[in-house]
Amino acid sequence: MEEIIRMEGITKVYPNGVVANNQVDFSITEGEIHALVGENGAGKSTLMKVLFGQEQSEEGKIFIRGREVKLTSSQNAIEHGIGMVHQHFMLVPSLTVAENLVLGKEPTKGGFLDFDKAVEITKELSEQYNLIVEPEAKVEDIPVGKKQKVEILKALCRGAKILILDEPTAVLTPQETSELFRELIELKNKGHTIIFISHKLNEVKEICDRVTIMRRGKNVGVFHIDEISTEEISNLMMGKEMSLDIQKKKAEPKEPVLSVDGLSYFNVVGRQVLKDVSFCVRAGEILGVAGVEGNGQKELVEIITGLQVDYRGTINILDRNIDKLSIKGIRGLGVGHIPEDRMTYGVAELASVEENLISNRYDDSNFQNKLLMDTDTIDSWTAKTIDEYIIKTDSSKRLVKMLSGGNIQKVVVARELSTDPKLLIAHQPTRGIDVGAANFIHRKLVDMRDTGAAILLVSADLNEIMDLSDSLIVMYEGEIVAYFEDMSKVTEEELGLYMLGLKRQSEDEIGRCFHA
Amino acid sequence: MGNLASIIFTAEFGYAILRVTTPILFAAMAALISDRAGVINIGLEGIMLMGALTGVIGSAFSGSLWIGLISAILGGVLMAMLLAYFSLYLKTDIILGGVALNLMSSGGTIFILYLVAHDKGISSSLKSGVFPQVDIPLIKDIPVVGEIFSGHNILTYIAFLSVLVIYIFLYKTPLGLRIRAVGENKDAAASVGINVRRIQFLALVLSGVLAGFGGAYMSMGYVSWFSRNMTAGRGFIALAAEAMGRGTPLGTMLTSLLFGFADALSNSLQSLRVPAEFVQMIPYIATILGLVVYSNQQKPKKVKGEMEESV
Amino acid sequence: MHSESKFEVIRTLVAILIALLLAFIIILFVSQEPITAFLKLITGPFSSLRHFGNIIETAIPLIFTGLSISVMFQANQFNLAAEGAFFIGGVVATIAAIHFNLPPVIHPLVAIVLGAVAGGIVCLISALLKVKWNASELVSSLMLNYIFFLLGIYIINYFLRDPNAGAMVSYQFKDNAMLSRLIPRTRIHTGLFIAALCIVLMYLFLYRTKWGYALRMTGLNQSFAEYSGINTVKVIIYSQLLGGITAGIGGATEILGMYNRFQWQALPQYGFDGVIVAIIARNNPVFIPIAAFFLAYLRIGADIMSRYTDVQNEMVAVIQAVMIMLIAAQGFLAKYRHKMIVKGAKQHGKLS
Amino acid sequence: GEKDKPSGKGGDDTLKVVLLVNGNLGDKSFFDSANEGMEMIKKEFGATTKVIEMGDDDTKWQPTLIDISEEDWDVIIVGTWQMKEVLEAVAPDYPGNKYILFDSSVDYEGDKYSNIYSILYKQNEGSFLAGALAARITTSDLPKADNSKKIIGFLGGMDVPVINDFLVGYIEGAQYIEPDIKVATSYVGDFFNAAKGKEMVLAQYNLGSDIVFNVAGQAGLGALDAAKEKDRYAIGVDSDQAMLFKDSDPDKANLILTSVLKRVDMSLYRAIDLELKGELKWGEAEELGLKEESIGFAKNEFYEKLVPEDIRKEIDDLEKDIIDGKIEVTSAMGMDTDELNKIRNSVKP
Ligand SMILES: Nc1ncnc2c1ncn2[C@@H]1O[C@H](COP(=O)(O)OP(=O)(O)OP(=O)(O)O)[C@@H](O)[C@H]1O
Ligand SMILES: Nc1ncnc2c1ncn2[C@@H]1O[C@H](COP(=O)(O)OP(=O)(O)OP(=O)(O)O)[C@@H](O)[C@H]1O
Ligand SMILES: [Mg+2]
């Protein structure tokens, strides 16, 4: 097969001084699915943004089919048949699927937008590639999986022959993921070339032909997928050997710490998002919450942590009703919260590491010295915490936005765990971060459980849920549809059936999760 | 109070509302276009003022009203381009840029006026034109309605027409779609190859065009000369009207009219027995009340914090 | 980081140079005596102690409104009612300065405290409107400026107006009420100390107290602050209250330091100048006095130039605007900056 | 900016006069008139003159006055009440300088200001005549008068003593002719918002007044626009506003019956003339009115054409009575707000 893209000696320095790519060579051949892997911050997205013309590199050349090209804008790259589906959705929520799809190359009739034509284009394309979407739905109303499809269609619609998919599976359920893989294979068979970025090495093994591994801004090797094992890939990514599975002894649950009784919630538009949800989390156990995103997990977490009010039902934490409590009051009961969206809730990226670490205890009396804050105590506490959680930064005064994704998540985890919470709500605690950091965080969670904390783990990542949880509930359309007291009896496939609403336990079985 | 009614329920009062609303409406539409593209244009006041001056100069030196209008638009566009260049290309904070633009305009117009007319206050030595008033056939013969809606300055009709034009532009044309996309999520727009900066530049330029119309109306319609600081805060009012109208052309038109009503009322009430200061407050208080009534009904997220601080 | 701050200095200097060059070009076109005019603009403010004193006098109110705006901007509250708060601070200080009978030192302090309260109320209204009804503080504050201007004028006109005066001004202040002058032959007044105190207090508040911490975190990321348990509603309220108080102190200090009776006929525009000062100072109290001094220097230079030569001082508004926009332009000289960063990265051995 | 540079220090014996404007030129009234006075002084007496605009920032006025006081000028002229206290603070430090203050007077008690000459204007005398004329017109059967309603209008710039002095004279003059006259009064709030001035006057015309007197600087030009739009009468102020528009806008000029003139130019010219003759009374204030021709009532071609002879005759008689002291016009100077309100409210429509 012909080499379709070659990047040579790419060096990219961000305005904040981060050297994201350092003399990277990268090449793909036509018609392959090529994996790009590496730890968080290794420079994968950056390299792809350079290829997509979105970022300009300081040094280096790009060749397409052997001809050198200058890609100075996305428009440029699009013209060369390159399409990119970003790590974060690039959609305009208030516009319809069709409008999002044709944006930038809108069909017109007499100078005006031709909406019907846009819908038609969407339908045709969607049928052609078997990526089913509703053209006239507003993007803000459709589920994540569909948004992903819209993103891919967007690229195809612009005639992309080379598709860059930056962590497309991070937000998908197993079923959605396998559906996506089927579609990718179909695309490949139709002659498209795909660059696939993922942290999930089994996925890489599953559908990719070759893999390029990056570490600290450099390319550390290119392999045929059959020539290399996942262990070897992960060793190359991290530069050292690392065990992947978590050692954990059997849980010894004690009294309930969190009890949720008959919780219902209607969102702003009046849709019922939670329906009569009841369960308990006991001291010394990790209760997993599995479910496709958008089935009420987000609201559940927001209500328990006080971010959302106006619900019906009773929530007690350590026998105290939280109905009248502020977020601060809830935290005061000994609740920690690792939020799902770390850049929105987890950190203030323009504040320093230190400032981010103390946000839940800045007014603690031992941090105060009369009217002023006691900087000495805070500094030494911060230094200790940075050490303990192995946060890679050259100074505690460094802005958080200068850290890599994994280290940012460690800042969040360090802050939430170092208060020794009695109840920890961990929502997607390792989403989109590398194996090393994820492992570290998993181990910390297990340690916490062992010292008697109650942990509610909400995650769309089935591996994570299956590995960590002591017991598990499954949510579907705002209801608990299954409860597994013993994890060893559950298979991934079976979970999938519950998550998609194809199966449901009896009320009695479900009711067992309410230990009160 | 009988007096009050005798002021409000007259055709003249209705007519006055439309007249008073015109410059605000132009400026509010200008605010709307740039706001929808995701750039706040605080410099409207200055842009309008510059348009008012360049319009008078253009009209006086060419002897043509239409060249005057074009000059006003050019003046507005140049100012808007300056703001756009600094804020979009040199990354000057857009609010600071707007404040600086207003500063530049309030001094700069006087400086230019002095260079052109050797006068620092008013352009009355320049013979500039005034846009004609037009009667609308049929409507003009209907009693009351005709008196209110007919016989306005042509720019007044253009102002109200611009609402429709902008509506169509924003919602029915490719460029309008791009402007809305850029304003809502510029990364998304950029990812499909839309040049975000160019779209925002264009939106600011359009904003300059509309504010230029507003300026032209001030100095060649409302009155027949330029005088220092003659926009007198209308650019700010327009921002309020746009915010109150929640960024939709129709809503913004209604809120502009509301302000026009309040202003017309304050102009009329003065002749009665209310302290001038309070009467002059009416439009501003009306705007704040409007903001309260029309602003997002959704409560700020965390009101719960107020109820109880800690355990 | 070190090269970063070096770059900021360079950029500021280049911006000033370009603006001055532009000033010179404009002067060349409009003046018969361009060299003199230009020299007056640049050196005039330093030509005598009195002129230098004028810079300080002008800088004092700018420091207050700069601080006021910066604390609100740090909390991400775009409240521009500092203008109205400054004005009403002056009005209320006037009431105290006329109607109270207090010993020296105490009298101005009481007047300033009352001015502070009044200023606080002005900005507080925007905050409450935002908290209760989600009304944009930017818009409501612009309206409040007019409302409080008119209210202030009403108070002066109907309750404090000196009928023997030939303009709409208040009675004279009690002698005890006025701030004393510090340096003979200048009007530099003890308000300078108050300004200095406010700078220090504001710095300590923002960077060394828990309330300042909460305020800054709210400004940097409100969702994060809420999630962390910070009561952002409270922050929104007290940041604007504090901004109003600072502007109110400024208005009171200006009135008692520079005037012997209230005589503002229009909004004095210091609130908008405060935006300029705050943004040039990057909202950092430490840099506020420098930015204020710089702006004051420019304005005094312009006055002196127009007084002695044939150049109209309005020209300087244009120069000021260009200079301010260039200084605040993050992207100005960005290419040069990027080169410097790449070079720095190479030196630190990050690139092989 | 400056008009002319003083020629070198000391040296020759030409008179050197400087005018400090605490605002800007181009107001088409007060300061422009003072500026014209300076032109006359330059032309007639061969004096070296300079005009400095100090802008609107009142904190800059005192430093400027001090700067100028330290230069070599024979006479330093400032105007308005706002400069009075500034002058009081500065003048005693420079006993060798001579200062003229127009439109206000320093407080001469205690002999501190022997180097200041103050000029006050009796604008109320001029506006008394305007009021009388307006009252006559509104009850007349002139083509554009509405003699069913006895309402006349007044547009002020700001609610300040000088403006109210005009107003009180206007009301008194009108009541002198027509005791139950109504006067609609509006204040623009500043002196530049012409659009607002126009709106307000339109509202007054809508209320039934058929003639409006504007005393609002540039904002007052809006009043004249309103007159044209409504085809009603107007009275101008400060400069002869009918003549101002005679060529550029004859339709408008044809509605401006007269203007009340505040002749700052004449009064300054007169002062310098007296000074050269050695007759100027330093250390005193003079009140100048119709008699001294420092307040004028424009009797131009439009006045002659538009105002019927019998009314003109009546106005002339009134003017004579004022000059002779037979009629004494009330002044709003020193009047408190309550009293003023009583007068204003008594004639509100
Ligand atoms: N816009 C930016 N400005 C400054 N630094 C950036 C920017 N984008 C990324 N970086 C930094 O560049 C480095 C590489 O980032 P990049 O996003 O390419 O990593 P990645 O391999 O895609 O990581 P992840 O798996 O977390 O997505 C990181 O240190 C990151 O913090
Ligand atoms: N602005 C900066 N100035 C100096 N060094 C920086 C800056 N930003 C990031 N760095 C450092 O540059 C190096 C490369 O960054 P990168 O984000 O790739 O980290 P990383 O090695 O991927 O971290 P991890 O594996 O923990 O995610 C890191 O040591 C990081 O701390
Ligand atoms: Mg990393």
Ligand SMILES: [Mg+2]
């Ligand atoms: Mg990435």
